[in-house]
Amino acid sequence: MLRGCRFLFILFAVPFLLPNQLAAESLDQFDPLKVDPYMGDYEGEYLAVGRDPVPADAKVIAEGSDTYRVMISTKAVHDVFWSPRIEITGRRTKEGMQLAGDSSGLTWEGQIKDGSMVARVRSRYGGTFALHHVLRESPTAGLKPPKGAIVLLPFEKGAAPDMSEWDNSTWKSHSDGSMQVGEGDNHTKREFGDVRLHLEFCIPYEPDGRGQDRGNSGVYFQDRYEPQVLDSYGLIPRAGDCGAIYEIAVPPVNACLPPLSWQTYDIVFRAPRFTDKGDQSEFPWITVELNGVKLHERQWITHSTVGGKEGFVAKGPFRLQDHGHPVRYRNIWAQELNIQQ
Template identity: 40%
Template sequence: MTAPFRVLAAVLFCVPALAADEGPHGPTYTSPLEAGEDFDFQGEFLGWQRPQGTHRSTQRIGLQVISRGDGEFLAVKHLGGLPGDGGHRRDQYLYDGRRLGAGVFLLGDITDLRVHFGHADVLTKDGRTIGRLERVYRESPTLGVAPPEGAVVLFDGDQPDRLRDVRLTDEGWLAVGAETSDRYRSFRMHGEFLLPYQPKARGQARANSGFYLQNRYEVQVLDSFGLEGVENECAALYRQRAPDENLCLPPLVWQTYDIDFTAAEFAGGERIAPARISLWHNGVPVHRDVEITGKTGAGQPEGADAMPIRFQDHGNPVVFRNLWIIDTTDPAAREIDWLDLPLRAAPMPIAHWPPPCLCSPGR
């Protein structure tokens, strides 16, 4: 089985240096080099804490720090580790704070946090350190995976001939708004996307896009890093079903969707079986062979006919790469080697601990 999520150093520095674009929801950054001081503190941390400040034992914890613009931050502490790596949705603690000098200070109900660029401390209310976490950078195990023999390459950086309404960025990535030239019923698909950093945007204005399957059913794309992971956030079946776990990484980090979609069946114009989907977000199953109850609100009406796949333009500069698909309408195509993906969300191992030195430029 492919080991979910790899940890790597300086992965954030593998994206282009574009300037910020000031929009109605605040600035939009497409490069960490232009993103400002707050961006340096946003991200994931992993380490330990002594429960109730005792010296008897320690417990593993994960931390996600979210920039909200103008020096304001939220943070979520996960007992057991980060999402997909032992953390549990029911064991979360929320913090609120701001940047002060060379650090970010956040207050919680029971403990407080002090965050620096490379590490974070857990503090008692009287200021004693009872935990230490180190900064980690995680990467999907299916990032950059090559298409198997028999797959159709939709986009690999060259001028695509399997897409229409194509716009490429200066870096050669696919911009939002394209759709497949071919039409599909059932398929397996791999796609990679990168979210812009929009610290002042909120809710559906924060890096919104989507994979519109058959132009009918939307798998939501959104900057949901550190959020609850509800039915209109990243990897949700939009307004139908929340992902089993929120595996959204911070903005400006490449992420993956691996999709196994089975088309709805019709007879005599009536639907006799709903569409079904399995979805792996960053290598972790977040929908396991679940029913899609109907089309997304703005989607095309359900029917037996094949339809294109669209990469939704919602006004945000989300970009895509390494898109490929296997048409599985013919059941024999399901014998094509796809991906070694887990069927159950086992704890997500960390490949390098402590993380490599951040002074290295990485890839």
């Protein structure tokens, strides 16, 4: 979404590159385990005295200055006597991460070390969370284009992508097969009507950012309608978060992966319809899956989203947004459709 940024902090610096030049910097800056081994998802059990273990999971969200927001909860089980859902603070130290805080009416303490998390109630009658770090992946990451699809950004590991389908040569190519946001938005040279789009994106690690100032970009259909790209990991989804049709439709669940993970959009878009005289007769609709989770199905779009062109057209380009954040894209392809309903 196009808004003025209040501030921007980027942990890694990218050297100046000539247009369309292969970035030569180390790709370690894109490895989540090397950048921040604590951030991300954890799975395990909640252990309570005299009770059977209950499945549990956690999200660890970096918030800058070696501090973290740690959200832990038990998974839905029909006969659980009590289902704790806690939010505490993590502080990174030389020995690991120390956990502490008051939540759900109890005082909690614990640590994360070597990929294992333990969080317990500071009482001999309390329970304990025992979890381990996991790396989740989108089930559609690396999805191959079907026969007849138009490859807009080919993906091959170890090879810089061909960016010739795009009109902005200032965007950077990386040897991991990705294209990184440069100066200014980037449009496809082709235009599309009814279409199926597969797109993969990677949010940068920006722990000091908040809200729209954290890994912001977006993909516009027909240069008008934006499914949001943003670091919304661990948040209660709102109309401006990742997976939203910006300020039109809120995601029913948060399907985001942590920053530096490759995430996927799989989207079907039906263009607006027009009469023989050229008058608009039907609004466009869109079906959106984020990381394999369906968030919107045939969502009608009655107006352009913020930052999009006004008016309705039969065909238009895709636009990837520059919002001042080094978001990366890869494996983008489009399949032209003729949707009858």
